Amino acid sequence: MTKPQIVWLRRDLRIEDQAALRAAAEAGPVIPVFVLDDETPGERRLGSASRWWLHGSLQELGDALNARGSRLILRRGSAAQVVSLLADEVGAGAIHTIRHYEPWWVKAEQDIAKRVDLVLHDGNYLLPPGCVVTGAGTPYRIFTPFYRAAMAHMPPPAPTSAPHFHAPARWPASDRLDDWKLRPTRPDWATGFVEVWTPGEAGATERLKDFLDVAAEYETTRNLPSQEGSSRLSPHLHWGEISPATVWHALDGRQGKGSESFRSELFWRDFAQNVITQFPDYPDRSFRPEFEKFRWRDPAKDENAKADLKAWRQGRTGYPIVDAGMRQLWRTGWMHNRVRMIAASFLIKHLLIDWRSGERWFWDTLVDADYGNNATNWQWVSGSGVDAALFTRIMAPLTQSAKFDAAEYIREWVPELADLTDEDIHDPPNRPRGYPDQLIGHREARERALSGYRAMKAS
Ligand SMILES: Cc1cc2nc3c(=O)[nH]c(=O)nc-3n(C[C@H](O)[C@H](O)[C@H](O)COP(=O)(O)OP(=O)(O)OC[C@H]3O[C@@H](n4cnc5c(N)ncnc54)[C@H](O)[C@@H]3O)c2cc1C
Missing domain, CATH: 1.10.579.10 (DNA Cyclobutane Dipyrimidine Photolyase, subunit A, domain 3)
Structure with missing residues (x-):
């Protein structure tokens, strides 16, 4: 029997164009796991609004995995420890994960790699940070030359579809999402959030579709707060519910200033990762x-x-x-x-x-x-x-x-x-x-x- 493959999910809560899930599914039965880790990030534990979003996103991802005969395993604690112990518990062949650049995640990846076979994948950015450097071989610090250099590597690879999952012989135990109490109750300050947002991959796809109808005017309307001229994809992109490559390619065939300007804004995400990779205490x-x-x-x-x-x-x-x-x-x-x-x-x-x-x-x-x-x-x-x-x-x-x-x-x-x-x-x-x-x-x-x-x- 092929050993199960763990997929450690963080801000990459999607099934489509998810390199870690795809590679794991090709290697054996997949065990997707999300760890609620309030220890490793220290003062940078998730904020209140992020916790609200995360609940919705995990709920949707869990349902989507169930519909494909898989599951989402939820665990809590220090991620490096929890994921390594889970690997021992299920006799995992490897742990797959999309690479993250927050300093505490870089450290956690290093810690896990010392104990088990950790396979890192790209895909949350148009280009992995470090890919483009100046003529002197140093990372960029100014956006415009960074953007010009990065554009030479475009387009990003075409997005991949959801993989076919094989279930493991035995599923490990999972926490219940509701027990994590990520959403407020008394008082419920998030009633306005529900009116505006649908966390999760389906919500992200819908949001992108709506944006495509107005993308041609983006260059002028993006600056006007009274209009819905920008994509409002930022939380979906942040949580990795849609890949930037998917967003990029959705604009294929739409020439003009609107698409060009929107694609350039996407590079600010890449630039920011490039900055924190150089200066991890930047915030x-x-x-x-x-x-x-x-x-x-x-x-x-x-x-x-x-x-x-x-x-x-x-x-x-x-x-x-x-x-x-x-x-x-x-x-x-x-x-x-x-x-x-x-x-x-x-x-x-x-x-x-x-x-x-x-x-x-x-x-x-x-x-x-x-x-x-x-x-x-x-x-x-x-x-x-x-x-x-x-x-x-x-x-x-x-x-x-x-x-x-x-x-x-x-x-x-x-x-x-x-x-x-x-x-x-x-x-x-x-x-x-x-x-x-x-x-x-x-x-x-x-x-x-x-x-x-x-x-x-x-x-
Ligand atoms: C003080 C301040 C704090 C900000 N904090 C955040 C933050 O915590 N998280 C965040 O995602 N954005 C942040 N931004 C950037 C920007 O305001 C949001 O990304 C944008 O408003 C999101 O709306 P949108 O999805 O409609 O953007 P669009 O205009 O549709 O742009 C598409 C995508 O490009 C990316 N993007 C666009 N502009 C920027 C930018 N200036 N910097 C980084 N990425 C960008 C986002 O992922 C965005 O979803 C901040 C800006 C300011 C001035």
Whole structure:
């Protein structure tokens, strides 16, 4: 009898175009396993919104595997230990897994490989990090040359279909998903999530299909929060419910600026992995060392800064575009990209609060919270990153709001302002009852930020 093959699943919760599942299925009976590991990532254990998503994704994957005569085994604990012990328990021939780049997963892969036969596969990115390097043989730190070099390797291999599974002679025991209590009950803060998202591979495929209808206009509509111009595939891509190669090839035959621009955005995911592979503590440390000397207002020591951080989180800054974004995030676990940039810039430059406070809040509240993507973008906005906007370019939220036509978006997420005209809504001349005054005026905030920056440079 051929030995069973374990497939260790993490953020690759799909059956189609899943190289680890395919290779395992070709080698013998397959035992797919997911380990809920709150130990190995340390402070980077899954955030609340991620846990909500994970429940749905595992549920769907389990059902899809059952329908194919297979199962999803759930275990809990330190993944390296749990997977190695499971391999002993079932007499596994090998463990197959898609390679991950978060530092704790790299370490876990090394630990497992010391004890059992671990086979690593690619497929969560368009290119495995490390594949493209500069002329000097070093990894890229700037997106545009990285993107140009990566494009020379495109297209990615055509996606593969779901494999045929053979069941093992005996299934190992599994936890019950409901016992993990990944979803909130009292209070259930996720009712808005259900209205917007369908976690899982089928939901991802459906989302991609909807996007293809509007992909031609992506170049212009992606920046407009009031329209559904972007794909909203980010949580599906983050959880690996659809492979980037599948997304890429779905656009085949659709020439034009929309598809081109969308494909280039996909490379930001690859770029972020390329960054954390070089700098594994990127979410915890400013890449530019001078930013470690920035005298941020510290919510742990300063009551006003603490109150400002709370107002930002709750969407009560008095800047409608910022508040709309922060409330969309709280209610749905997602925020439009343009508004993420404005809200992040507001926290860092208007409120002068360290980018890491914002990164942590997003880590807990985003359904697409991603170790690489989140930090790369926060450090881009703060000006402290490898490839970053200048700190001194301070986004004006009110101008941005009007420029990107956010009136309808604000009406949806800040109902107190719903009756205001398109002209007034970006900066209400009279604040309707219950809507707060601005925490700080734009000009004053700008001066304070620039003076903080000058002090950092001089220190
Ligand atoms: C402060 C800040 C924090 C962010 N944190 C995250 C995060 O934790 N996880 C995350 O996936 N994205 C993050 N982003 C990037 C971006 O906002 C989201 O990927 C995008 O809004 C997702 O919407 P979409 O799927 O409709 O994107 P689309 O515009 O349809 O783009 C397609 C895909 O490309 C990828 N992508 C697009 N833009 C970026 C980008 N700037 N960086 C990395 N990948 C990108 C995503 O996987 C996205 O699904 C952050 C951006 C900012 C400014």
